[in-house]
Amino acid sequence: xxxxxxxxxxxxxxxxxxxxxxxxxxxxxxxxxxxxxxxxxxxxxxxxxxxxxxxxxxxxxxxxxxxxxxxxxxxxxxxxxxxxxxxxxxxxxxxxxxxxxxxxxxxxxxxxxxxxxxxxxxxxxxxxxxxxxxxxxxxxxxxxxxxxxxxxxxxxxxxxxxxxxxxxxxxxxxxxxxxxxxxxxxxxxxxxxxxxxxxxxxxxxxxxxxxxxxxxxxxxxxxxxxxxxxxxxxxxxxxxxxxxxxxxxxxxxxxxxxxxxxxxxxxxxxxxxxxxxxxxxxxxxxxxxxxxxxxxxxxxxxxxxxxxxxxxxxxxxxxxxxxxxxxxxxxxxxxxxxxxxxxxxxxxxxxxxxxxxxxxxxxxxxxxxxxxxxxxxxxxxxxxxxxxxxxxxxxxxxxxxxxxxxxxxxxxxxxxxxxxxxxxxxxxxxxxxxxxxxxxxxxxxxxxxxxxxxxxxxxxxxxxxxxxxxxxxxxxxxxxxxxxxxxxxxxxxxxxxxxxxxxxxxxxxxxxxxxxxxxxxxxxxxxxxxxxxxxxxxxxxxxxxxxxxxxxxxxxxxxxxxxxxxxxxxxxxxxxxxxxxxxxxxxxxxxxxxxxxxxxxxxxxxxxxxxxxx
Ligand code: ADP
Numbered sequence: 001x002x003x004x005x006x007x008x009x010x011x012x013x014x015x016x017x018x019x020x021x022x023x024x025x026x027x028x029x030x031x032x033x034x035x036x037x038x039x040x041x042x043x044x045x046x047x048x049x050x051x052x053x054x055x056x057x058x059x060x061x062x063x064x065x066x067x068x069x070x071x072x073x074x075x076x077x078x079x080x081x082x083x084x085x086x087x088x089x090x091x092x093x094x095x096x097x098x099x100x101x102x103x104x105x106x107x108x109x110x111x112x113x114x115x116x117x118x119x120x121x122x123x124x125x126x127x128x129x130x131x132x133x134x135x136x137x138x139x140x141x142x143x144x145x146x147x148x149x150x151x152x153x154x155x156x157x158x159x160x161x162x163x164x165x166x167x168x169x170x171x172x173x174x175x176x177x178x179x180x181x182x183x184x185x186x187x188x189x190x191x192x193x194x195x196x197x198x199x200x201x202x203x204x205x206x207x208x209x210x211x212x213x214x215x216x217x218x219x220x221x222x223x224x225x226x227x228x229x230x231x232x233x234x235x236x237x238x239x240x241x242x243x244x245x246x247x248x249x250x251x252x253x254x255x256x257x258x259x260x261x262x263x264x265x266x267x268x269x270x271x272x273x274x275x276x277x278x279x280x281x282x283x284x285x286x287x288x289x290x291x292x293x294x295x296x297x298x299x300x301x302x303x304x305x306x307x308x309x310x311x312x313x314x315x316x317x318x319x320x321x322x323x324x325x326x327x328x329x330x331x332x333x334x335x336x337x338x339x340x341x342x343x344x345x346x347x348x349x350x351x352x353x354x355x356x357x358x359x360x361x362x363x364x365x366x367x368x369x370x371x372x373x374x375x376x377x378x379x380x381x382x383x384x385x386x387x388x389x390x391x392x393x394x395x396x397x398x399x400x401x402x403x404x405x406x407x408x409x410x411x412x413x414x415x416x417x418x419x420x421x422x423x424x425x426x427x428x429x430x431x432x433x434x435x436x437x438x439x440x441x442x443x444x445x446x447x448x449x450x451x452x453x454x455x456x457x458x459x460x461x462x463x464x465x466x467x468x469x470x471x472x473x474x475x476x477x478x479x480x481x482x483x484x485x486x487x488x489x490x491x492x493x494x495x496x497x498x499x500x501x502x503x504x505x506x507x508x509x510x511x512x513x514x515x516x517x518x519x520x521x522x523x524x525x526x527x528x529x530x531x532x533x534x535x536x537x538x539x540x541x542x543x544x545x546x547x548x549x550x551x552x553x554x555x556x557x558x559x560x561x562x563x564x565x566x567x568x569x570x571x572x573x574x575x576x577x578x579x580x581x582x583x584x585x586x587x588x589x590x591x592x593x594x595x596x597x598x599x600x601x602x603x604x605x606x607x608x609x610x611x612x613x614x
Contacts, residue, residue, distance in 0.1 A: 004205070006197045009197035010198075014189065018186060021189070029178060036167055036171060037167075040162065041128060044160060048145050050078075051086050054078040054081075056149075068096070068106065072099075072103050074097065075098060075099045078099070079099025084099075085098070085099055085136070085160070085161040086161075087099070087161065089112045089118055090154065091155050093114070093118065100135055112157075112159075117129040117142040121146045122146065122155070126143075126144060128144070136163065139163065139164045139168065140163050141162050144158065203235060207234060207238055210222075214245065264283060264284055266283055268285060268360050269289045269359035270282065270286060270358055270359070272353045273319075273353075273356075273357070274349075274351050277303060278299060278350075279302055289336065292305065308329060310327060314342055315342070318343075318344060327339075335363075336361060338359045338360065342357045371552075375553060378554075378568065379429070379553065382567070382568065386419070390418045390419065393412075394415065396411060424565075425567045428567045432573055432576065442485040444581070444604075447482055447604070449475070449482060449489075449601075450479070450514070451486070452489045452493060453475060455490050456494050457471060463501055467501055469507070474511060474513040474514075474515075475512075476516065482581075482603055483602060483604040485581070489581075491573070491577060495570040496534040496597050496599075499571070500538065502566065503539050508594070510536045512532075513532070514533070516531075529601060530600070531598050533597065538594045539594075541589075541595050546587050546588070549571050552568065552569055583599060583601040584599075585597065585600070
């Protein structure tokens with residue numbers, strides 16, 4: 001059992017006070033007893049002397065041989081006067097007279113030689129003893145004095161005995177009063193010691209509980225004390241310390257929150273490793289990059305967690321050299337390209353930040369770079385082909401073909417065709433760059449898709465008929481209007497139908513459809529969009545080329561496309577116009593044959609007013 005400081009102080013004080021009181025009480029009782037006994041002894045001594053004096057005449061009168069009865073008489077008289085028991089004892093211990101014994105019984109009284117007070121008197125002239133009397137049975141103080149009745153006679157011993165009943169009673173009453181006083185003093189001391197212990201330990205226990213709350217991280221209120229002593233100093237020091245601690249904790253929490261906000265909002269993945277290469281921290285971007293959670297990553301070796309040789313080599317190299325490293329890695333499963341900047345963080349021990357890795361996802365950048373490179377290569381190629389052709393035919397004409405009317409007409413026709421193609425490419429490029437740079441503004445007015453389809457089909461139908469293609473229209477009659485620019489949407493549909501005609505052999509079927517976009521899952525409210533589709537029964541597009549056909553100059557079959565007069569920019573223009581409308585475009589396989597292009601356009605948010613009758 002552990003005692004609180006309060007009880008230790010109270011109990012300690014109490015024990016000290018109790019011991020003090022007990023010792024003082026015992027000493028007081030002893031000294032009082034001593035004083036009473038001395039007083040009593042002095043009184044008895046005086047009485048003894050008087051009694052001896054009272055016996056003296058008897059021996060002078062009866063010339064040393066007083067009778068037994070006269071001795072008894074005198075002893076009784078003297079005893080009455082002195083209010084004490086008077087005994088006269090001969091030198092051989094025979095009791096000659098005793099005021100407490102009847103005359104008749106005197107001869108039967110025991111010899112007193114062995115009594116200590118008698119022996120003292122016989123040896124030194126006087127004696128004193130306290131004991132219970134054999135004769136009276138009371139505790140008695142005896143005082144003896146040696147009496148020399150005559151010069152040649154034997155000495156006698158005069159003994160005076162005073163019963164100590166009264167003295168004992170007085171002493172016992174005194175002791176009782178004293179112990180009562182001591183008891184009261186003890187109770188006062190008990191109360192005082194408890195109060196003292198409380199007043200001393202209360203601020204201390206306040207400080208202790210405040211310190212406990214502080215250590216458990218709870219918000220503490222200051223310890224209040226009016227004490228000016230060491231306890232007061234301790235309390236104010238603790239308050240000051242708690243204030244400083246809170247300020248520090250607040251500062252650290254703020255810093256931590258800021259750091260966390262930075263780490264969380266970063267697009268780059270961040271990973272912190274200790275000196276052994278164990279993961280201390282990763283941010284949400286890195287969780288997404290690798291598909292791992294922070295909890296499963298923390299405390300595990302980087303090598304075991306990622307199992308990527310290049311990454312491991314990088315970590316090993318930086319842990320060894322403690323210098324900045326950089327590398328680019330490709331994740332095997334997702335194919336994502338990550339650029340890693342690894343910097344030493346200074347920590348040398350376990351669980352101390354030793355290396356910080358920042359991972360930039362370069363996938364999109366690399367893809368765009370590739371598109372850019374492909375575009376430059378493609379555009380130069382696309383421009384060079386007709387130019388080379390024009391140059392070749394012009395040179396041929398100059399070399400003499402101009403003199404051959406048939407050849408010169410044919411060559412000039414080819415030059416014209418190639419010039420038209422060049423013109424077409426440049427027009428499409430200009431158009432695309434205008435759309436990309438936001439140079440053209442798209443109207444977003446409520447538009448019936450039916451009218452867009454009808455307008456486009458009226459211009460496309462002659463070409464389709466020429467190629468013996470069957471044009472089918474499947475349009476939901478109750479379609480709500482979309483928000484769009486009619487001219488641009490006609491351009492989108494024209495490009496798609498143009499491609500469908502180009503890449504579908506004669507006699508094929510081209511279907512133009514429009515219906516409400518299906519909802520994804522149980523989405524509420526249902527998707528507010530319309531799917532406009534162009535499906536053909538043509539050559540189709542291999543699955544791996546489908547996502548790329550919307551890139552500029554990307555062609556599945558370059559030779560065939562060129563031969564068919566395509567610029568390789570048509571679908572790029574379609575994609576930009578559709579995205580400008582807030583929509584999406586994609587291509588899928590058409591079953592059982594061909595391709596199906598789908599343009600998803602958002603519905604108009606404003607209600608379409610009925611057409612005016614004027
Ligand atoms: P192009 O002017 O060459 O047709 P596009 O940008 O319109 O350029 O189309 C890009 C490529 O997509 C075409 O070269 C062709 O390979 C493929 N393509 C487009 N539409 C179809 C289709 N309906 N059927 C098959 N292939 C198509």
